[in-house]
Amino acid sequence: MNTTVATTGTEGKTWGGGSNPLKASYGKMMMWFFIVSDALTFSGFLAAYGFSRFKFIDSWPIADEVFTHIPFFHGNYPMIYVAFMTFILIMSSVTMVLAVDAGHHMNQKKVTWYMFLTIIGGIIFVGSQAWEWNTFIKGEFGAVQTKGGNILQFGEYKTVEGEQKFERVAIADFAKATHGERTQHERKSGLWFVDEGALPEYTVDEVYNGLVSNENILIRNQIINEEGHKTVLSREESLKQLKANGKLVVHGANLKVNEYGSPLFADFFFFITGFHGFHVLSGVVINIIIFFNVVIGTYERRKNYEMVEKVGLYWHFVDLVWVFVFTFFYLV
């Protein structure tokens, strides 16, 4: 009755079954498979970002001019804060790998301690990202969007250490507020199913009047010139552009408008760093679960800390993705 073939002639061979050719446990291997697929998701997003950027290669925002803030300090510090965030994440990766190492030595106390530090690092990172988003959404100088969806920014030439330098001027500093005839449309004052968001602080006319009376202020458009700077228009050209094409005063960035340049930049920024931030957040949650498991001694009883290793893989992956996001959003 025994119809099953009991011997296949492959006993003792690596791939014959019954052995672990890859010498990794099921859980760890599945974590690796998940990481591969997640890496492909992220690279899909980043490649799409690259596509849009190549499409608008001559007018893409310059990251150094967008992310220039650090908390509690005024002034222009490009890159510093995001470098700090990168360092925090690498640091928390290190404490994670130290926790894994302590797990191999069955040292519960050390694992607890290092897991705790990893969680703190993750929380600092997510908090920093929230702050970065907040700064980006609020904006700084304000700009005017044209009919074609381009952005006009304002500034003036100043002499810094003997060099002519174009410095941005905030719209609020020169626009002439007049009594507007336009009020925000609300549901109660018209069709109940139509309403609109808050009106911009200034109208294009007010900005134009301000520009006319401040003779040193010039407009800068988004076209990148040969020296890698945005093009600054002449005084006449500035007035003409604003008059002819100015449509909407924008301040800050959201999914529709972006005072720093192409709205696509903001869209991808929110989407990719948001998706990454979500990974960090879920990583922190998983780390907390594992942390409590370590504390109550689950792995001590199991006599191995492989769970810590598996979460560690995920956590390092989040760090790995950030390294790429950092390069493509802030450096390149």
Next chain:
Amino acid sequence: MAHEHKLEIFRGLWKFKSNTQKIWGVLAFLTFVTAIEVVLGIYKPEVLMGNVLGMKGLNWIFIILTIVKAYYITWDFMHMRDETKGLRRAVVWTGVFLICYLVFILLQEGGYVESVYRNGFIKRDF
């Protein structure tokens, strides 16, 4: 459980006594690379701004340094160095191949769309 770790990086140029020491060594290296990136990103030396293979030379440096960092995170923090060849290749080559393919296709297409804009069939300077 015996966990064997290969305790050297840079092809044996830098050897460590224990796994913990290796971790700190890799951290030092990654921090160093990040610091280089940040300094280059802030000062943007004029020499590196020339065009190399369709991109600024500096951008190539950034991308290469990123891949270097990715290598050490995967190999030493994720212990890829200690996994079997089969697992390593299954994970790394799958990803590398598919990502290169995707990036090539999309960037090629983006460059093409840009050339259509630039050569004047579509106006967007208003």
